Amino acid sequence: MKRPNSIAFPVATVLILGMALMMVISTVVTVTVFLLTDAQSRKQVAVESVVELLQHGGGYDHTGKFVLEVDGVIAEKLIRLSEEQPDFWYFVSDGAQSIIHGAVPASVQHVIDMTSPQIFSSQFYYFKGDERLLGLRKLNADVPAKLVVVGGASFSNLETLLVVLREIWPQGLYHLLGIVLVATATIAVVAVKRTIATPVRRVVDSAEQIDGLPNGRRISDRDTPIELKPMVAAFNSALGCIDNAFEAQRNFLANASHELRTPLTKLRLKLDLVRDLEVRNVLVRDTARLASIVTTSLQLARLSGQALTFSEIDLAAVARAIIAEHVPSAMKQGMDIEFKAPEGRVMISGSEPAIRVALDNLIINAMRHAHGTEVLVVEVLQSCILRVTDGGPGIPAAEREKMLRPFVRGSASASEGTGMGLAIVSQIMMAHTGSVALGEATGNGLVVDLAFPKIAKAPPSS
Known part of the structure; x- marks a missing residue:
């Protein structure tokens, strides 16, 4: 399964890796600067590191002999570097056995002998010729206690840096880096994702307000991050192009329908001059169908892309x-229209002219297609539903959904029609944020429900 593409994931990854790299680099730079500016500190680091290595390296072989065994490549290298220095010496003892390397100065031997065993760590200086050298004595708390005395250790800058990194990595840097990485990961997952998602969510919310009308709402670029501004501008530009094309199409349809109405009216009047009754009836029927197509096309053009003016109206009265x-x-067609409505008013928010067009189309469709209907029932329900029921052949369930599209006629229709009546009704209901439902009447026929949203009631004043 493909992982969803996320902006936050690569940002978080780069942030974590960058933080880890900066921690290492800053540590190396800080230690390097420290070592380059303080020679005395370098000497102290060298002596202390060697003392620690010797304390941990003291042990016993299979015969019980006290020996020095240093583990680790770095530790072995440091001891080797120290032993290569002519002034370096050390003294390691467990109280019974001793390990000595180099010549322990007499003055230092006196310090070793006279220092109280209750003093666990002491630093001292001694001279070799004119050179002042640093020494360190350290006694640990093991049983038996191990005494280590070191002097004459001196490392170069690079060697001292190696010692410092070896000391601080297991003692502090590793834990500090771990804490920083955990905190960074948490920030990346939560804060970074939210930081990215918030402006994107604002753009999405603005896009959801687009009404689809010519020159209608666009995605607002106010408070939009500069990274998203090109996308918003491109989207708004695309909407403008769509508006221009749609407006041109709507104008063409409206103008063509309007221009055709006058010649069709004249043609209908002239058809009365045709003497052949059969031919005249056929021409009148075709002209009437053509006029109906022009009328519904004009209605569709006027409704498409036009903002309706809404007001509170009584659906039953309309x-x-x-x-x-x-x-x-x-x-005239031998059909009665029965109207049912509740006693009170049924208030909705809508456009009365648009609702008039919708109900006109439903009644005309019923009179045209619902042959055999004696009573056409129009009912207004308290639940803000306008229901029209006829007793015609109805529409098969498989065809009902597509009947709401333009220029679609039912397969069982016995009369010629434009196929746009229900499409216009559907478009009007969409503009009212309502719905159209086609169903089967009891026994036979078609039921059309136009469901309008209810008006939200204001809370009672206190």
């Missing part, structure tokens, strides 16, 4: 007024 206009046409 439906009642629209039905009254269609009653004469329905009666």
